[in-house]
Amino acid sequence: MSEERRLAVLRAIVQDYVATSEPVASKALVERHHLGVSAATVRNDMAVLEEEGLIHAPHTSAGRVPTDAGYRLFVDRLSALKPMSPAERTAISRFLEGAVDLDDVVDRTVRLLSSLTRSVAVMQYPSLTRSTVRHVELVPLGPSRLLVVLIVNTGRVEQRTVETGDVDLTTADGEAVVARLRTEINAEASGRPLTEAAARLTALPERFEVAQRDLVRAATGALDDALAEEREERVVLAGTSNLARLRTDFPQTIGPVLEALEEHVVLLRLLGTLGEDHDTVAVRIGHENQHQGLTGTSVVSTGYAAGSELVAGLGVLGPTRMDYPTTMAAVRAVARYVSQLLAP
CATH class of the missing domain: 3.30.390.10 (Enolase-like, N-terminal domain)
Structure with missing residues (x-):
């Protein structure tokens, strides 16, 4: 029971920090969430979470923020992705169905994804090894x-x-x-x-x-x-201006992130290795990204298909302080619509 409660506390910390960008204190957790325990119990749970490396104090305040490991546990324990609303699904469908050719599909997709997630959207053209x-x-x-x-x-x-x-x-x-x-x-x-x-x-x-x-x-x-x-392996991206809006999530500088995004090979690696499951959404958090310039970012990616075969990947890059459930749902939904458009 205590492990489940600590997971609930971690989930609440992640949600509050993503929403406010402010370190989360035990008092705020008790006031905002129905955890069913006292503030003292929450403080004890936060102490354990900190010992386990799942949260940390960014400075001497009483608040805590998630670590890369904390985000990873949060994502791994997601029971379901937040569903897109009917209005969002309709908007996605209408926007993509207006495309006149593959170039237009790719351009519309990255612009749509960057708008939906307020992150940098990346899409790979169909891969050499999977196109026929x-x-x-x-x-x-x-x-x-x-x-x-x-x-x-x-x-x-x-x-x-x-x-x-x-x-x-x-x-x-x-x-x-x-x-x-x-x-x-x-x-x-x-x-x-x-x-x-x-x-x-x-x-x-x-x-x-x-x-x-x-x-x-x-x-x-x-x-x-x-x-x-x-x-030719080609990659298109959109929404780099979103990084400027999120400047506080990169306390030193966003320069290394922008430099990494200019490297073609890095962009291809961001999308990872495609599996065979159309619904698999991969999430790489912080230091799980091998490129040094991207250790302060998270990447959410999946594959899209032409018929029954996955042919390439698409996804988004943003700070680790990301609304993971919503972003994962948006990436998966857009990939599904792209696959429908490319079906023979």
């Missing part, structure tokens, strides 16, 4: 130009225009070559990871007559360029 080719389309643009269109399972579309050499695409023979090339490319690439698709297309020109090979090489070369661009 959905379809390749070839569209003649006159006698000597061909539009090559790559569509990836995440909804991203890349286009390239190539010169066809000696093949006249307006003739029956030219149309037949394009039709065969479209079939052969999709047979080799559709449904395959980007790197595998690129490798399988290298031998394709040898299957065609010598006079047609320049056209085939031009088309497969354009696809290789598009696939290479798709394979």
Whole structure:
């Protein structure tokens, strides 16, 4: 019973400190929360929590604040995430459904997440190892130009225009070559990871007559360029200005945090390793973040899917004094809506 009561005291300290940013004293806990015990008992529980390294006194006042370990225990013992309200869910859905392509989805997502959580939002473009080719389309643009269109399972579309050499695409023979090339490319690439698709297309020109090979090489070369661009690990973020609003949570300086956010590799690492469970929300608190500049921050992240497969991650970064239940619920809800948008 005493352990459960101390957990209730810790939970109350976390909630009050997140709400007020002021160290929490035993008297305030008794007045604000129905703990069912005396102030003396609460003081004893706070003493035990401090001995266990879950709270500490930032200065000589009677108040206490959570440590990284205290936040970790609080998050680990969350029985449920705070549900989003119907109005919030509707707003999320309407905002994201207005996106016209994947770039717009990513841009809207980070802006929405930063607004919902008042933190820095980070989103990774679909990962190289998890993206696949959905379809390749070839569209003649006159006698000597061909539009090559790559569509990836995440909804991203890349286009390239190539010169066809000696093949006249307006003739029956030219149309037949394009039709065969479209079939052969999709047979080799559709449904395959980007790197595998690129490798399988290298031998394709040898299957065609010598006079047609320049056209085939031009088309497969354009696809290789598009696939290479798709394979770049890209990360987008929004809401760094929110850190200025939270300056009191970084008593020394927010400089190291801003410098860390400028490093591409750091941003990718923030999102962690994706599992297979769409609903798993990961939380890294304070010194659990390996980058030195981020030891005063917490990162809440999850994965989003295209169909049944997780393809990349998204999340938010803010101070350790974070409303974890609300932030975790927002990250999970937005990821679900993004997954719905990207479903085939």
